[in-house]
Amino acid sequence: MPKSPSSAVPPAVLPAVLLEPNHSLPLCRVQVTLRTGAASDAAPDPAVGLAKGQALDGLCNFATELQRRGAGGRSRSALDEAIDALGSSVHVLCWHDQVLFEAMGLKENIDAACALLADVLLRPDFPTSESDKLRRELDAQLDDLRDDDNGLMQRFFARSLYGSLPYGRPVGGTKQSITKYSVALARSWFKHYVVAGNVVFGAAGDLTQKEAEKLLSRHFGGLPSGPAHDPSFSAPKSASKDKDRDRDAEQGGLRLVLVDKPERTQSQILVGQLAPHWQDEHWLPLCVSTTAFGGMFTARLMDEVRVKRGLSYGASARLGSGRGRRALSMHVFPSAEQTGETLELVLRLYREWAEKGLRSEEVTFAKSYLQKSHAFTIQTADDRLNLRTRLLLCGMPLDYVTTFPDRVAAVDERRIKQAMEASLRPDNLLITIVGTAATLLPQLKKLPALKKAQIEVVPYDSY
Numbered sequence: 529m530p531k532s533p534s535s536a537v538p539p540a541v542l543p544a545v546l547l548e549p550n551h552s553l554p555l556c557r558v559q560v561t562l563r564t565g566a567a568s569d570a571a572p573d574p575a576v577g578l579a580k581g582q583a584l585d586g587l588c589n590f591a592t593e594l595q596r597r598g599a600g601g602r603s604r605s606a607l608d609e610a611i612d613a614l615g616s617s618v619h620v621l622c623w624h625d626q627v628l629f630e631a632m633g634l635k636e637n638i639d640a641a642c643a644l645l646a647d648v649l650l651r652p653d654f655p656t657s658e659s660d661k662l663r664r665e666l667d668a669q670l671d672d673l674r675d676d677d678n679g680l681m682q683r684f685f686a687r688s689l690y691g692s693l694p695y696g697r698p699v700g701g702t703k704q705s706i707t708k709y710s711v712a713l714a715r716s717w718f719k720h721y722v723v724a725g726n727v728v729f730g731a732a733g734d735l736t737q738k739e740a741e742k743l744l745s746r747h748f749g750g751l752p753s754g755p756a757h758d759p760s761f762s763a764p765k766s767a768s769k770d771k772d773r774d775r776d777a778e779q780g781g782l783r784l785v786l787v788d789k790p791e792r793t794q795s796q797i798l799v800g801q802l803a804p805h806w807q808d809e810h811w812l813p814l815c816v817s818t819t820a821f822g823g824m825f826t827a828r829l830m831d832e833v834r835v836k837r838g839l840s841y842g843a844s845a846r847l848g849s850g851r852g853r854r855a856l857s858m859h860v861f862p863s864a865e866q867t868g869e870t871l872e873l874v875l876r877l878y879r880e881w882a883e884k885g886l887r888s889e890e891v892t893f894a895k896s897y898l899q900k901s902h903a904f905t906i907q908t909a910d911d912r913l914n915l916r917t918r919l920l921l922c923g924m925p926l927d928y929v930t931t932f933p934d935r936v937a938a939v940d941e942r943r944i945k946q947a948m949e950a951s952l953r954p955d956n957l958l959i960t961i962v963g964t965a966a967t968l969l970p971q972l973k974k975l976p977a978l979k980k981a982q983i984e985v986v987p988y989d990s991y
Contacts, residue, residue, distance in 0.1 A: 546730040550909035556638040556733040559630040567694030567759030577716040586701020589622040591717035596620045597658040600647030616641040646747040677962045681796040685960040723754025732909040782981035788965040789988035795867040795963035800857030806849040810947035818847045820894035839870040868971030882952035899933040
């Protein structure tokens with residue numbers, strides 16, 4: 529028989545709950561976020577049962593997914609049935625920066641849904657049968673990924689750009705790491721990381737602050753004590769003092785990783801470099817600049833690649849953000865025959881952007897776009913809760929949710945120029961292409977821009 533979750537957890541006073549109310553519908557969402565995500569796989573604590581320095585890609589994802597597959601004395605099917613009977617949902621989602629445990633349902637059922645979520649978070653059973661099944665599923669997902677050229681591009685790009693840094697680790701693991709997962713490791717991971725100091729509580733929907741705090745205290749007050757386990761990202765520094773960026777600049781040259789996949793009629797191309805940390809003074813000005821260069825349909829990159837030449841259906845640039853330094857990247861997907869021409873154009877546009885900057889009208893339009901489109905990123909209570917949680921985890925000011933348009937308005941062309949000069953490295957880019965090497969190599973070797981580039985060809989099923 530399933531255990532009684534409500535009686536097993538004594539009430540307790542929890543840290544402040546992030547609440548985003550919305551009383552227009554009787555719907556509620558409750559979430560418990562681990563401060564630890566898949567980034568922990570890069571430098572696991574010996575307490576999880578691995579030798580010091582022994583990384584195991586995907587362990588965080590495996591352990592937390594296994595929590596959802598049997599908990600509180602219920603099998604996976606019984607747990608699913610109990611959740612469905614409430615018309616609710618309970619999810620566990622893993623990313624590099626965090627793991628999210630959430631329950632959603634009608635207000636009249638949210639207490640019962642939280643009881644089931646508490647079982648998943650606090651009382652997982654870690655059934656061996658589900659562990660074996662999960663390993664097979666994760667292995668099959670890697671096989672499926674090899675049919676997704678865009679996913680392959682992202683995977684190989686991250687490994688090459690970040691290397692041994694946390695974001696270089698695949699959330700879902702590798703063929704080699706999956707074989708090493710075990711119930712014992714999952715239990716050790718759970719015991720070490722699912723502790724009171726390592727969680728952030730949040731709620732959205734038809735709840736008051738008092739109701740949310742009472743609900744979470746009743747069901748999650750039994751979290752064992754323990755400290756926060758933030759992933760081992762380098763501390764953010766100003767661009768002028770960032771040793772990592774100085775090291776990047778000293779390496780010099782372009783690197784090209786060609787992921788060789790047979791019979792491709794189209795190429796997936798990702799070009800990029802490490803970018804400033806989200807907390808860096810140059811991040812927001814560079815965000816405005818990147819938006820003007822390739823973050824809109826009317827941006828320079830899209831206009832030159834698609835509108836004027838029809839080389840790719842899409843052409844975009846984006847600036848990442850997170851708990852560590854992310855990438856500034858450009859994505860295009862031309863036909864195999866036009867890959868060389870397209871790449872040459874993208875590299876030229878990037879250099880012109882870095883060396884000649886932007887026109888005043890481009891900056892003005894990009895700022896207006898960012899200010900007006902921000903409303904779409906916070907239009908629902910769930911959106912605002914997700915953003916506030918992420919801001920908290922990343923050490924960003926929580927008022928960023930509401931002050932972002934004003935912050936953008938304060939960015940001037942002088943700050944944009946400084947950010948670009950401090951950050952952009954047109955001579956030091958990583959290029960990742962998924963395509964057929966026999967078709968692409970003759971084109972690529974003729975490009976003047978790649979004359980001194982380091983070119984590596986890797987089989988698509990090698991990682």
